[in-house]
Amino acid sequence: MGEVPELLFHTVLTVIDFHVDTSGSTQNVYVLGTHTTLEAAKTFSYTALEGLGYSEDDFVEYETRAKVPLENWKHGDGVMVYAKAPAGQVFKVSIDTKPNNEQLPEDPVKHVPVLPKGFDHLHYVLQTKIDYNLDRSGAIQQTEIEGCYVKRADALAAAKNVLADMDRDYFSQYDERDKTGEDDDWPFGEDVIVHAVAETGENYRVCVRTVPGAHKRYSKTD
Numbered sequence: 209m210g211e212v213p214e215l216l217f218h219t220v221l222t223v224i225d226f227h228v229d230t231s232g233s234t235q236n237v238y239v240l241g242t243h244t245t246l247e248a249a250k251t252f253s254y255t256a257l258e259g260l261g262y263s264e265d266d267f268v269e270y271e272t273r274a275k276v277p278l279e280n281w282k283h284g285d286g287v288m289v290y291a292k293a294p295a296g297q298v299f300k301v302s303i304d305t306k307p308n309n310e311q312l313p314e315d316p317v318k319h320v321p322v323l324p325k326g327f328d329h330l331h332y333v334l335q336t337k338i339d340y341n342l343d344r345s346g347a348i349q350q351t352e353i354e355g356c357y358v359k360r361a362d363a364l365a366a367a368k369n370v371l372a373d374m375d376r377d378y379f380s381q382y383d384e385r386d387k388t389g390e391d392d393d394w395p396f397g398e399d400v401i402v403h404a405v406a407e408t409g410e411n412y413r414v415c416v417r418t419v420p421g422a423h424k425r426y427s428k429t430d
Contacts, residue, residue: 210244210316217249218242218304218332218353219256219288221422226296233346238422239332240301241320242356248319249303253288256301261428267291267299309355323358329419330356331363335370338411346411354414363416364388367401370414381405388416 219241225234240256243249254272264270269292273281283290289301312321323330333354338346354370357363368384376382384402385394396403399421402414 210314210322212311212313213244213308213321215305216242216244216308216312216321216356217246218306218356219249219253220302220304220351220353221256221426222300222302222351223426224298224300226298227293230296231345231347233338233349235336235349235351236425237334237336237351238417238419238426239330239334239353239356240419240422242330243319244314244321245319246303246305250288253301253303257289257291257299260423260426262291262299264291266293266428268294304353306353306355310358312358327358330358331360332356332417333363333367333370334415334417336413336415338413340409340411360416364401367414367416371402371404371412378406379404380407 218239221238221240223236224232226232228234240259241249241252243252254274269290271283271290273288283300284302286302286304287300288303289299291299293299308321312323315322333356334351335354336349336351338349340346342348355363355366357366364387382404383396385391388399388401390398396413397415399415399417400413401416402412404412406412
């Protein structure tokens with residue numbers, strides 16, 4: 209077991225479902241993997257879609273940061289892979305660097321965090337902010353990884369605290385629950401723990417998601 213790195217490098221999948229909504233407002237963000245070095249994360253990111261069962265032939269457009277000159281790359285600084293499916297879905301694979309909030313040690317060979325015995329995946333707290341003042345369609349969205357946790361209970365508790373520093377009077381609507389999952393009385397998404405709308409129009413969603421959850425939702429099925 210190696211040292212405890214200060215930072216973790218998360219490989220993030222963003223899927224924009226243009227075939228569902230041509231405005232681009234239907235977006236989902238999942239983490240596909242976490243590494244302890246940037247180089248390991250970059251290497252993983254280039255094969256991340258293959259890990260979901262896709263090949264380049266499945267897309268009408270497929271570009272990687274490694275093969276496009278920097279001055280010609282038009283998909284964002286952190287994006288490593290851009291792929292567009294025939295039906296219009298856009299897949300973006302990017303790298304997000306965040307503090308190692310659980311102080312997880314490094315596997316010095318695989319360059320991944322070492323989890324305690326009995327645990328095989330992390331739980332990620334993701335906050336998405338949609339500012340309808342900037343774009344009435346909701347297509348302009350910003351998602352941040354607020355932390356990753358070994359125990360699901362810790363992730364759920366952290367998710368409920370993401371907006372805790374903001375005055376509740378700032379929100380015209382504030383909804384939260386204790387666990388994820390399908391619920392007929394919860395219209396905001398099965399992974400969403402907190403949904404809030406500010407008086408000024410910003411919309412917030414705080415989710416708890418996992419790598420297995422990403423594979424369940426987005427792995428290719430023939």
